[in-house]
Amino acid sequence: MDLAFTKEEQAFREEVRSFFRDNVPPDTRRKLVEGRHLSKDEMVTWWRILNKKGWGVSHWPKQYGGTGWTSVQHYIFNEELQSYPAPQPLAFGVSMVGPVIYTFGNEEQKKQYLPRIANVDDWWCQGFSEPGSGSDLASLKTKAERKGDKWIINGQKTWTTLAQHADMIFCLCRTDATAKKQMGISFIVFSMKSKGVTVRPIQTIDGGVEVNEVFFDDVEVPYENLIGEENKGWDYAKFLLGNERTGIARVGVSKERLRRIRDLASKVESGGKPIIQDAAFRDKLAACEIELKALELTQLRVVADEGKHGKGKPNPASSVLKIKGSEIQQTTTELLMEVIGPFAAPYDVHGDDGSNEAMDWTAQIAPSYFNNRKVSIYGGSNEIQRNIIAKAVLGL
Amino acid sequence: MDFDLNEEQRLLKESIDGLLTDSYDFESRKKYMKEKGGWSRTVWGKLAEQGLLGLPFAEADGGFGGGGVETMIVMEALGKALVLEPYLATVVIGGGFLRHAGSDAQKAAHVPGIVDGSKTLAFAQLEKNSRYDLFDVTTTAKKKGDGWVIDGEKFVVLNGENADTLIVTARTKGERRDKSGIGVFLVPADAKGVAKKSYPTQDGLHAADITFTGVEVGADAALGNPDDSLALIERVVDEARIALCAEAVGLMDESLKTTVEYIKTRKQFGVAIGSFQSLQHRASDMFVAAEQARSMSMFATMAADFEDAKERSNAVAAAKVQIGKSLKFVGQQAIQLHGGIGMTMEAKIGHYFKRLTMIENSFGDTDYHQRRVADGGGLI
Numbered sequence: 001m002d003l004a005f006t007k008e009e010q011a012f013r014e015e016v017r018s019f020f021r022d023n024v025p026p027d028t029r030r031k032l033v034e035g036r037h038l039s040k041d042e043m044v045t046w047w048r049i050l051n052k053k054g055w056g057v058s059h060w061p062k063q064y065g066g067t068g069w070t071s072v073q074h075y076i077f078n079e080e081l082q083s084y085p086a087p088q089p090l091a092f093g094v095s096m097v098g099p100v101i102y103t104f105g106n107e108e109q110k111k112q113y114l115p116r117i118a119n120v121d122d123w124w125c126q127g128f129s130e131p132g133s134g135s136d137l138a139s140l141k142t143k144a145e146r147k148g149d150k151w152i153i154n155g156q157k158t159w160t161t162l163a164q165h166a167d168m169i170f171c172l173c174r175t176d177a178t179a180k181k182q183m184g185i186s187f188i189v190f191s192m193k194s195k196g197v198t199v200r201p202i203q204t205i206d207g208g209v210e211v212n213e214v215f216f217d218d219v220e221v222p223y224e225n226l227i228g229e230e231n232k233g234w235d236y237a238k239f240l241l242g243n244e245r246t247g248i249a250r251v252g253v254s255k256e257r258l259r260r261i262r263d264l265a266s267k268v269e270s271g272g273k274p275i276i277q278d279a280a281f282r283d284k285l286a287a288c289e290i291e292l293k294a295l296e297l298t299q300l301r302v303v304a305d306e307g308k309h310g311k312g313k314p315n316p317a318s319s320v321l322k323i324k325g326s327e328i329q330q331t332t333t334e335l336l337m338e339v340i341g342p343f344a345a346p347y348d349v350h351g352d353d354g355s356n357e358a359m360d361w362t363a364q365i366a367p368s369y370f371n372n373r374k375v376s377i378y379g380g381s382n383e384i385q386r387n388i389i390a391k392a393v394l395g396l
Numbered sequence: 397m398d399f400d401l402n403e404e405q406r407l408l409k410e411s412i413d414g415l416l417t418d419s420y421d422f423e424s425r426k427k428y429m430k431e432k433g434g435w436s437r438t439v440w441g442k443l444a445e446q447g448l449l450g451l452p453f454a455e456a457d458g459g460f461g462g463g464g465v466e467t468m469i470v471m472e473a474l475g476k477a478l479v480l481e482p483y484l485a486t487v488v489i490g491g492g493f494l495r496h497a498g499s500d501a502q503k504a505a506h507v508p509g510i511v512d513g514s515k516t517l518a519f520a521q522l523e524k525n526s527r528y529d530l531f532d533v534t535t536t537a538k539k540k541g542d543g544w545v546i547d548g549e550k551f552v553v554l555n556g557e558n559a560d561t562l563i564v565t566a567r568t569k570g571e572r573r574d575k576s577g578i579g580v581f582l583v584p585a586d587a588k589g590v591a592k593k594s595y596p597t598q599d600g601l602h603a604a605d606i607t608f609t610g611v612e613v614g615a616d617a618a619l620g621n622p623d624d625s626l627a628l629i630e631r632v633v634d635e636a637r638i639a640l641c642a643e644a645v646g647l648m649d650e651s652l653k654t655t656v657e658y659i660k661t662r663k664q665f666g667v668a669i670g671s672f673q674s675l676q677h678r679a680s681d682m683f684v685a686a687e688q689a690r691s692m693s694m695f696a697t698m699a700a701d702f703e704d705a706k707e708r709s710n711a712v713a714a715a716k717v718q719i720g721k722s723l724k725f726v727g728q729q730a731i732q733l734h735g736g737i738g739m740t741m742e743a744k745i746g747h748y749f750k751r752l753t754m755i756e757n758s759f760g761d762t763d764y765h766q767r768r769v770a771d772g773g774g775l776i
Contacts, residue, residue, distance in 0.1 A: 001398055001399055001400065001401065001405075001465050001694065001697070001698060002397065002398045002698070003397070003694075003695070003698035003699075004397070005397055006397075009397070072397050255776055258774075258776045259776055262774065262776070279767070279770070282770040282771070283763075283766055283767060283770050285770065285774065286717075286766050286767075286769040286770035286774055286775070287717070287766055289714075289769070289774050289775040289776050290692075290714045290717045290718055290766070290769060290775060291688070291718070292775075292776070293692070293695065293714055293718075293775050294688040294689075294691050294692045294695075294718045295688070295691075297691035297692060297694060297695045298687055298688060298691040300397060300399070301399045301691060301694075303397075304397050304398055304399045304400075305399070307397075308398075308400065317687070319680075320683070320684050320687050320688075323684055324684060324688065383677065385680075386676065386677040386680035386681065387673070387676065387677075387680075389680035389683050389684070390676035390677070390679060390680050393680075393683060394656050394676075394679055394680065394683060395656070395660070396656065396659070396660065396670045396671070396675075396676045396679060
């Protein structure tokens with residue numbers, strides 16, 4: 001057992017850190033620190049900088065543009081990225097559909113899609129959830145019917161993150177209504193510009209629009225847009241969701257937020273002195289930091305295990321990462337609310353137009369508290385994660 | 397970055413797990429409790445035979461040169477089997493003082509007896525009002541000739557009843573809560589002026605309150621600098637806390653395992669109660685708590701070698717907080733999921749719960765250590 005990173009790993013961390021320092025646009029970083037939403041342009045600009053450096057799709061196999069890093073290097077990269085902070089690569093392309101295409105797609109599809117994912121020439125979104133299927137994903141109803149060399153797609157997806165920016169969607173569609181529910185699903189990709197696709201924004205309780213409903217009305221899609229085999233979509237979806245867990249603990253994000261809390265708490269006064277001097281507050285902050293340290297170690301155990309024994313099938317320990325990671329993220333947003341106290345209330349109608357400088361540092365704190373309630377719901381709710389542990393680990 | 401055991405460590409784990417599987421089931425433990433002092437000399441002898449009592453000592457001193465990871469392996473195994481024998485008091489704490497501060501003569505006098513199992517030690521540190529502050533010492537050691545005279549009262553000294561040698565913290569200079577002027581002394585348990593009042597503890601161990609009245613010890617009794625040994629005490633107590641964290645991880649593993657087995661077999665309404673989702677989620681949360689505790693136990697074990705004492709003690713404090721929170725949750729829920737049978741002395745789960753609970757209140761509880769981390773500027 002050895003906790004220390006090697007000299008090479010430490011040097012790698014320095015390299016990553018200094019690259020972020022020199023290349024993340026300062027305004028992009030500021031907005032992330034303040035919990036603001038970024039524009040499409042701001043995100044794409046950064047991702048292309050990252051891709052030019054060769055780090056855009058770092059975990060892909062080398063022949064498709066990956067870096068060949070070790071598990072520990074990936075861990076370091078993600079932690080530095082999250083805690084700098086800089087925008088994380090667009091998960092829907094880089095972590096979800098990309099690996100499905102290079103694992104199950106044909107050569108033509110790999111050539112057509114992978115470079116464009118890496119450079120975010122196409123913005124991808126995920127067509128999985130439906131109004132009636134939350135955690136019970138396999139109950140989905142969106143239908144793809146084969147007509148000659150085309151699919152005709154009808155149905156509705158929801159919770160489609162950033163669909164308003166999307167060029168492409170990967171969709172789970174029912175292609176065999178007679179099969180058992182997991183068996184009749186196919187994985188089909190198509191353009192969001194197709195005739196018959198309608199995107200309707202859903203405003204969430206933080207006031208923002210991150211998610212959307214997407215309607216398909218007789219959408220015509222070329223047959224060759226099917227990935228892998230017909231009716232095998234559920235297997236690909238499980239593969240994809242296994243990948244989604246990596247980095248789900250978001251240790252770096254919480255670290256960055258805790259630093260911000262400490263910083264704000266030494267400026268904001270309570271009882272005539274900075275709130276950081278209040279013992280009760282400091283205890284709560286320490287409690288959260290300790291939880292995060294434990295989570296970081298748990299994550300490192302999983303990383304070290306993957307490095308040594310290979311990735312294999314998804315590690316049930318990732319459910320621990322999801323549960324604790326989301327709880328800690330939520331606690332950090334609660335602590336921020338506590339720090340700003342009565343200044344949680346003003347609603348920032350002006351956005352980030354610089355017209356209300358005094359409010360800049362508080363404006364996004366309540367929204368980000370509201371927004372972070374999602375983290376224990378998405379990616380398999382924390383209750384689903386507990387089901388997974390009970391079944392896969394405890395054998396209940 | 398590596399969390400795996402090496403080959404030797406794996407063998408160590410196998411051998412102690414094997415030994416305890418053979419000699420430490422719950423029924424045997426009940427018998428050991430009735431032996432003199434509340435633990436088994438036979439088991440202690442077996443631990444000596446396997447080299448476990450000499451594990452952390454340098455080979456030059458007759459030991460086996462084991463480090464923190466080796467102690468962690470042993471303590472986890474001892475926790476898993478709910479062992480009564482005074483490994484913490486003798487090998488971890490007593491041994492710790494000798495390893496870090498013992499002169500060659502002191503080591504020669506005490507280490508061989510520890511290693512061969514013929515001698516045990518106890519740490520007389522807690523005072524009536526000191527609570528968890530190690531520098532809060534009123535027991536005095538006054539210079540007399542080349543030696544010292546020790547006066548004072550110590551409480552809840554684990555293994556105090558049986559120990560051959562007591563390791564006593566006493567003030568040579570200054571006021572009650574001064575951080576300097578504290579020494580550590582080796583005192584023979586049968587020295588004139590040592591009076592012991594022994595009792596069992598809640599978790600089935602044994603402890604003693606010990607009064608020192610004009611106890612005379614020689615020049616060779618002081619471990620380290622008699623006027624300035626707080627740093628030594630903190631270091632050894634940090635090692636004790638780390639060992640307790642590992643013991644708690646072993647206790648939690650076994651508590652969870654026992655509980656899961658129970659809810660798989662216990663039937664109500666015609667089905668195993670483990671098929672109910674509310675119980676499954678509770679058990680999953682116990683697993684999460686136990687894993688977080690394991691992570692921090694490993695962290696603390698590796699932090700023991702941090703060069704910066706402040707960084708080390710911050711890490712150990714953080715670990716003790718996580719372990720304290722996890723053990724409370726795992727312990728309480730283990731009882732809850734067992735239902736009525738968990739309330740009885742005949743089921744083993746209650747005994748695990750009691751030992752876990754006592755660990756929380758040893759060498760600083762959750763609030764105490766959380767405050768230490770908070771006052772130390774946090775962990776990020």
